[in-house]
Amino acid sequence: MLQVPFIRENRDQVIQGLAKRNKDFTTQIDAIIALDETRRKTQNDLDNLLAEVNKLSKEIGEMMKSGRKDDAEKIKPQVASLKEQIKTLETTLAETEEAQKQLLYQIPNVPNEIVPVGKTADENVEVYRWGSVPTLGDNKKPHWELIEEYDLIDFELGTKITGAGFPVYKGKGARLQRALINFFLDEATAAGYREFQPPLMVNEASGYGTGQLPDKEGQMYHVGVDDLYLIPTAEVPLTNLYRDVILKESDLPVKMTGYTPCFRREAGSWGAHVRGLNRLHQFDKVEIVQLVHPDQSYAILENMVEHVKQLLQKLGLHFRIIRLCGGDMGFTSSLTYDFEAWSGAQERWLEVSSTSNFETFQANRLKCRFKNADGKTQLVHTLNGSALALPRIVASLLENNQDANGIKIPEALVPYTGFDRISK
């Protein structure tokens, strides 16, 4: 969430920036500033009263010690009346802070200045394109037909044992998953990211830390008996590893990677074009996360984009990078690049990665800070990106590399799959 002092000192700039999200936040911002005034005033009054009580208590202590018990008894009523006032102020303070927090939770991150203005995905800006549309014959098949033909993934079985959106990978289909995961992890490790295997369930505090709660409550599976959430992305546990941590400046950047399954309810988002692997409740993803010095975060974002770019190039997939417009950006992000791979048979782009800079928006909730050169604690910037999400990569790969007799495996992947072709 945004920092209140920042809002206070940059009111107009914040409101203007947020306008890119096609909503006027003036009312909320002004309310936050007003509540902050109240909060500070109340805090000040309260502190003065507490100081008075502390002083009197000390005096009573000394009187007791020197045997002047009667004098001590005379002061006690004074303290009692102060405590009445303290109680009132404490209530006011707690209510003010709560009200302010509720408002803050509703304010998304301020988009970076280069974020394009726009309302929908149509207004995103393409910034890079690589490769070309594969030439496939008239007999080209969508991936859901290919996986059936070559017996790679079974949706019916998944539906039987769990439900829709939980596919069962079989044989070479399963091996392909494992190959992609290992390939992505190896690439991330080679790029200096440290590999982690985090828990797949997180508590409420972690959900708030990275901003999934309260914003996207309905998107996560919640395990009621133990009050835990299944992770929608490795970003959540990985970033939360550094919740409430103060790093040394020399520790930065912290680079982490991890493979995890991801669980998303995707409530209400099932439509016509979500067949096959296009949208799932459980899918695999390798994530890269960085905690960095604020001065470097945008250079590092470029770096991460470059990393993802190379993965797609090594897989030989026709893809493009788009800069999301204000209306299409996630709640917590200030700048997001989406990667879309071409799906040869569906003849459309599929989102396979989303790489973002969150600046201090997550760090503020996480309380992830570092000691800067002046010895002051300062919030880090957090970034993350999918590198990469598997299902749509598989969809794209199967469709684009199909021929009459099977599917060709990209060369970079062969050491991992152990086969260079999928055929009958």
Add this chain to the structure above:
RNA sequence: GGAGAGGUGGGUGAGUGGCUGAAACCAACAGUUUGCUAAACUGUCGUAGGGGGUAACUCUUACCGGGGGUUCGAAUCCCCCCCUCUCCGCCA
């Protein structure tokens, strides 16, 4: 799940009602000494909020797992919750 023990600053660990935001030691950082390293010595060394000052700085409040309570006063007493450890049970 049952029984017991315990949760204090980066770490170890003192502290059972006021003199403790917290001893001591270690680590860390800065400096002195030194041909270099080591050692020794000196100093610094929690976080957050509020007030005052251009600033250096200064005053103040809160925090000893979390939340309530008792008391003029709580790290210290009481209650609830969470977590850790040991033993037992169960188990991949």
